[in-house]
Amino acid sequence: MARPIGFDRSKAVNRALVLFWRQGYQATSLVDLLSAMGISRSSFYAAFIDKRGLFIECLDRFSGRTLEMLERSRAEMPPVDALQSFFEGNLLGARSAKGHWGCMLVNTVLEMAGVDDELAARASQHLGVIQRFFQACLEDAGATPSRAEDLAAMLMLVNEGIRVSSRRRLPDAQHMRPIATTFQMIRSAIS
């Protein structure tokens, strides 16, 4: 951490993020990381605290990106459309392989709860921020604060469920239809 580094640190973190996202924390070995990041063991420890520190950095970055995606959607279309588009596009990611990796935050909660509670709590906090964004969108769409809170919580359940479901490699229709059903219900609950 003290020594300056020459390689592109941010790019290296991105590559690590992909691995952690796909395989989880425990199943990703240092050797996996080094070969993906294209740096040597020694450089790794010069640039990062340790494996766990790098993981935290990836977790925070993942959360930041997810929020950016949501905000971009929100700026481009009506609030409920923005949410639905987020669910359909970025969570399923039908076109990209990434679609099957689920949500790194959800994965982390499940993997680390009871194993490394600090990591689990950090991921859970990020999820809380995202849920509040859902809530704000629903209020924008005309729901009462209380109703928006309920629906946002339900949406987070569905969100978490999709992330699990996306790991089951079921046919795409099995993912898309329940999302459509869910938003159909949400729209009629608001209006």
Added chain:
Amino acid sequence: MARPIGFDRSKAVNRALVLFWRQGYQATSLVDLLSAMGISRSSFYAAFIDKRGLFIECLDRFSGRTLEMLERSRAEMPPVDALQSFFEGNLLGARSAKGHWGCMLVNTVLEMAGVDDELAARASQHLGVIQRFFQACLEDAGATPSRAEDLAAMLMLVNEGIRVSSRRRLPDAQHMRPIATTFQMIRSAIS
């Protein structure tokens, strides 16, 4: 496996199940298992194939129990009530500590997808059976087969979400209200 054993095999499997359920496969060491099961290393390998074999046995047992619980509820009350009671009672398990462990099938899908795909697929199959049970209940309640399929898929998403959410140690209300909201919507979608 060949040698006969003296201890209560079924009870030992139950104790292993609790550990695997709470901690996952990778985070549960053989030493953890042995001390929980109250047997020695040697007896373990005389009675079970290996750690993985025992895990499969636990997975199947967990699935069987879950289905039993659903069938018991279904025999005692109207179909949608049975589902709601299953969600509220057995998934959250607000009273028992078990409530925070989530669903072993969901946990396994998430932990093992990409690490041991055979285990993940087995857990996913069990989830499929449960989803078909949801569907049958919804048809009993008067939904068309197609509608029942959609709602069952959505319900499985919520189910999976709850299991994630239950690991986040949020206040209980945060769990119960979205379930009520969900079933409220389902009832109005059927009638």
Added chain:
DNA sequence: GTCATTGTGAACTGTGCAGTCCAGAATGCA
């Protein structure tokens, strides 16, 4: 060319793991 900075490869430590093996203790039956 010189020299400091930065990255590399490989060896090494220590730890924890699953799985094997066996001598002997405990148990239970006749």
Added chain:
DNA sequence: TGCATTCTGGACTGCACAGTTCACAATGAC
């Protein structure tokens, strides 16, 4: 009592892992 069955503790193998260290190679500025 004697004998066979069953279980135990512990030693042991072999492996994978995270993290440390260091001599040396590459790079780049002057």
